[in-house]
Amino acid sequence: MPINMNALGAETPWAQVTVTQRQIDQLCSCLEDYNPLFLDDEIAATSSAAGIVAPPTFINCFRDFKTTLVLSEAEVDLPLLLHGEQVIEYFAPVRPGQTIWHKIKIVDVGRKKSRTYGELDFFTVLIKLKSENGERLVEATQLFFVRDN
Incomplete structure (x- = not known):
């Protein structure tokens, strides 16, 4: 089933969430990434990041x-x-205890040729995170392909 090409420009409203150390711990565990900048208060405090x-x-x-x-x-x-x-x-670090706002927008849709799968629909999303006072924290783009049935 092809994707809806009219989805271009669709976006979520801004949503608020408070970042927790538990969320960071769980992600690090899943990734098996035990970098002390993400997990250790004492080591992170003495780093250039000045905290986790x-x-x-x-x-x-x-x-x-x-x-x-x-x-x-x-x-x-x-x-x-x-x-x-x-x-x-990244424009500024995201830290535990920080309340952030995030939204996602579909910024590109279309069809491309793939060496492996042939012609594929694609879409790109833009993810934005900002602080409570509106400071830009993170912007990311993610490209996805959709295989034909």
Whole structure:
């Protein structure tokens, strides 16, 4: 089933969440990434980060909003979804205890040729995170392909 090309521009509203050390711990455990900058107060405090920071891929903890947007707007059959690439740009660290706002927008849709799968529909999402006072924290783009049935 092809994706809905009219999904271009669809976006979630800004949503608020408080980052917890537990979320960071769980992500690090799943990734088997035990970097002390993510997990150890004492070591992180003496680093240039001046405290614990979330791992770079922490933005993926907000996947429920992305999934909702993709399902409702792009009309994607999730078993056919392939992750293409991801670019994450950090402007300021994300820390435990911090309240952040995030939103996701579909910024590109179309069809491309793949060496492995032939012609595929694709879409790109832009994920934005900002602090309570509006400071830009993270912007990321993620490209997804959708295989034909």
